[in-house]
Amino acid sequence: MGGVLIIGAGGVGSVVAHKCAQLYDRFGGITLASRRVQRCEKVAGEIRQRTGRSIGVAQVDANNVKEVRSLIRKVEAEIVINVALPYQDLSIMEACLEAGADYLDTANYEEPEVAHFEYSKQWDYSERFKEHDLMAVLGCGFDPGVSNIFCAYAQKHLLDEIEYVDILDCNAGSHGYQFATNFNTEINIREVTQKVRHWSEGRWIETPAIIDSGSVHFPFEYPEVGKRESYLLYHEELESLAKNITGLRRIRFWMTFSQEYLEHLRVLRDVGMTRIDEVEYEGKKVVPLKFLKALLPDPASIGSGYTGKTVIGNVMRGTKDGKERAVYMYNVCDHAESFSEVGSQAVSYTTGVPAMIGALLVKERKWKGTGVFNTEQLDPDPFMDELGKNGLPWKAVDFGGELPE
Numbered sequence: 300m301g302g303v304l305i306i307g308a309g310g311v312g313s314v315v316a317h318k319c320a321q322l323y324d325r326f327g328g329i330t331l332a333s334r335r336v337q338r339c340e341k342v343a344g345e346i347r348q349r350t351g352r353s354i355g356v357a358q359v360d361a362n363n364v365k366e367v368r369s370l371i372r373k374v375e376a377e378i379v380i381n382v383a384l385p386y387q388d389l390s391i392m393e394a395c396l397e398a399g400a401d402y403l404d405t406a407n408y409e410e411p412e413v414a415h416f417e418y419s420k421q422w423d424y425s426e427r428f429k430e431h432d433l434m435a436v437l438g439c440g441f442d443p444g445v446s447n448i449f450c451a452y453a454q455k456h457l458l459d460e461i462e463y464v465d466i467l468d469c470n471a472g473s474h475g476y477q478f479a480t481n482f483n484t485e486i487n488i489r490e491v492t493q494k495v496r497h498w499s500e501g502r503w504i505e506t507p508a509i510i511d512s513g514s515v516h517f518p519f520e521y522p523e524v525g526k527r528e529s530y531l532l533y534h535e536e537l538e539s540l541a542k543n544i545t546g547l548r549r550i551r552f553w554m555t556f557s558q559e560y561l562e563h564l565r566v567l568r569d570v571g572m573t574r575i576d577e578v579e580y581e582g583k584k585v586v587p588l589k590f591l592k593a594l595l596p597d598p599a600s601i602g603s604g605y606t607g608k609t610v611i612g613n614v615m616r617g618t619k620d621g622k623e624r625a626v627y628m629y630n631v632c633d634h635a636e637s638f639s640e641v642g643s644q645a646v647s648y649t650t651g652v653p654a655m656i657g658a659l660l661v662k663e664r665k666w667k668g669t670g671v672f673n674t675e676q677l678d679p680d681p682f683m684d685e686l687g688k689n690g691l692p693w694k695a696v697d698f699g700g701e702l703p704e
């Protein structure tokens with residue numbers, strides 16, 4: 300039995316490694332590799348302390364196809380979980396093809412020079428994965444990931460046709476810093492400073508960025524944490540779900556932000572600190588956003604003392620047996636509980652657990668297929684069975700709340 304290779308030893312990678320180690324016997328060998336091997340050694344030490352299990356560690360530059368290919372072969376990995384950065388998606392997919400391993404990630408490919416993400420370049424790999432009899436699963440974190448699988452589950456069990464989807468992502472936690480991001484600062488800020496889009500009646504509608512005047516927001520009543528202002532945001536699962544849900548009329552994504560966060564972000568943007576092009580400073584080339592990342596707290600380190608909860612879920616409206624029906628599927632995750640279990644806050648936890656489960660299902664052939672898949676294209680049932688058992692209990696309830704028209 301081949302093992303699993305996890306690439307990226309950041310906030311999410313640490314959770315994936317911990318969760319794989321908790322199911323050690325089902326995974327076979329586990330190796331954690333990253334640009335800096337010291338990060339992997341630190342995580343491996345924590346895992347040894349918490350679970351008594353040993354995992355392998357390795358240094359790798361995931362931009363280098365040859366290095367990744369040799370590592371896959373050396374550790375005899377059957378599947379690679381890519382939780383490095385979206386910049387490395389294509390090189391790791393390429394290496395999987397060459398070495399004969401399945402592939403799974405949590406974020407779609409981005410070019411470093413352009414703050415834009417879309418699936419086309421990864422979908423283009425489908426034929427080659429088919430030819431090699433291999434499977435690639437894209438976007439298997441919480442959102443994208445569970446948010447897509449909630450749609451597949453609702454489609455299979457709760458609604459005959461889904462017409463409207465609203466994905467609502469709330470972090471009602473407090474980390475105690477004036478300003479910090481909950482996952483990779485560079486990727487996070489590129490995402491939230493973009494112009495917003497949602498999909499309605501077959502076309503994309505553009506609205507202002509969350510920090511610009513005219514941004515669209517409303518207070519949503521979240522279970523357990525109450526009302527929170529939620530902002531319309533473009534998120535990558537909208538692209539695949541708009542394509543894969545038959546009969547869909549509109550899909551939107553909402554995320555909560557505090558006024559304090561938005562104010563900091565607005566100032567940083569206005570003074571040029573979120574720029575992704577190189578600027579010359581004292582004879583050196585500097586990318587302001589990369590420099591900002593170096594100044595802000597490392598998302599992998601903000602878990603200690605983090606309080607509060609995340610509530611992420613989908614409201615899906617459509618018809619069942621000829622009648623209108625609205626259902627809300629969601630998970631509530633507690634930052635402090637995540638930290639006490641695996642040493643990471645709930646944003647990393649809610650991303651890492653689904654990635655581990657997705658890889659397990661591919662490995663155990665409960666998710667089967669050749670080519671490239673988004674998670675809504677796979678059977679939701681074995682995934683939903685594992686989700687609660689592995690730390691992310693979920694609920695499906697009838698929805699009677701308010702959403703903007």
Ligand SMILES: NC(=O)c1ccc[n+]([C@@H]2O[C@H](COP(=O)([O-])OP(=O)(O)OC[C@H]3O[C@@H](n4cnc5c(N)ncnc54)[C@H](OP(=O)(O)O)[C@@H]3O)[C@@H](O)[C@H]2O)c1
Pocket residue numbers: 306307308309310311312332333334335336338359360361362382383384385387405406438439440441442443444481482483484486598599646649650
């Ligand atoms: N779908 C979801 O729900 C969801 C939610 C949150 C995040 N994400 C995604 O999860 C991924 C990881 O996020 P994170 O917060 O864990 O980020 P992070 O803490 O910055 O960790 C990323 C890790 O990738 C490693 N890395 C970067 N470039 C590399 C390279 N060329 N070769 C090898 N390793 C490299 C870094 O290595 P070193 O530290 O060793 O230098 C770092 O440890 C991101 O792609 C993010 O977009 C998805």
